[in-house]
Amino acid sequence: MAVTQSSSPLRGAALEAWRGYLQSHAGIVRELDADLIAHHELTVRDYEVLLYLSQADDRQLPMSALSERTMLTRSGITRLVDGLVDQGMIERASCERDARVSYARLTDAGYGKLRDAGRTHVAGIERLFLSHFTAVELEQLAELLSRLPGATGGGQCTAGGPAAPPATESCSVE
Amino acid sequence: MAVTQSSSPLRGAALEAWRGYLQSHAGIVRELDADLIAHHELTVRDYEVLLYLSQADDRQLPMSALSERTMLTRSGITRLVDGLVDQGMIERASCERDARVSYARLTDAGYGKLRDAGRTHVAGIERLFLSHFTAVELEQLAELLSRLPGATGGGQCTAGGPAAPPATESCSVE
DNA sequence: GGATTGTAGTTGACAGATCAACAGCACCAG
């Protein structure tokens, strides 16, 4: 389990890897957020939600599915979606089969906004993250990061709803 | 520059790498935080601040130096430090040479708390992050992540204060 | 010296997210 020396200080590559992991994340997310807000009045979180919806069947997803994908709390998602509903990008819909679930559905306006913002966002990701690596390195990185907790699969929708994840995902609307 | 195709959707390894990066970070930090709070009533941020102070000369650092290292705003650091002062882990000190700067100095109580919490925290980092990689892989990872913005060097103290970073850093008090 | 410019830190107002508690519904056991 490699936890035998758990009380020894972190050293060398281990420390660098960990620090790099933490600090780069903070810096990149902050800048992506600033970019998206400046150009589209949209948060990275907002964008993420719109994106997930755009990839789902009928462009809708139960709240809890959004919660899992975004790593937010259910209550966090409720409030985030509230905001997007106020802006007209999302509308709520009820589920016929299970009256507990409430779908968040992407509106046409939301889809349009997502397309616009997507250009900015993908450009940002490439500039701040992808452009620093070669294709081979990206594969290495993907493989390494996939072993970490939370990164596995992304989590399916546990509700019996029709929210089967599409086979090929993308990070901007195509 | 590799930004020529900036409007194309992210695919394959690029997408996996990026998703893994985001999701693993959220999951790991959340769990580390829960661990530390449960066992020591301390946030990861709190821990980070105490750690940086413990590594500095005289166990003190100007607020802005803390701000750079933690990737927090100056105002964020003010409030975080306020909390740690209330808990008696940090005390404020003024600078003789520059009346604008205010040092945060680690108290003995804070140092003790840091030592205790360090065991939990390092164990958590090893369990959630390090244990998934070999030594060679950690070197690769460190090298790859070091290219990302925000991960470079960690930033020195811009104030003329005596806060020269130590040559060998560690991630827990030794 | 005196004015200008820039830096360090704090504060008020606010956004973002969490936790705990709750209401409504599904489902299984009896």
Add this chain to the structure above:
DNA sequence: CTGGTGCTGTTGATCTGTCAACTACAATCC
């Protein structure tokens, strides 16, 4: 069909951190 258990989503209270504005001081230029 009735009761218990568990899941979904929302709400109130709270916390954390940001932004913008401000004070106080330093440094530079005239």
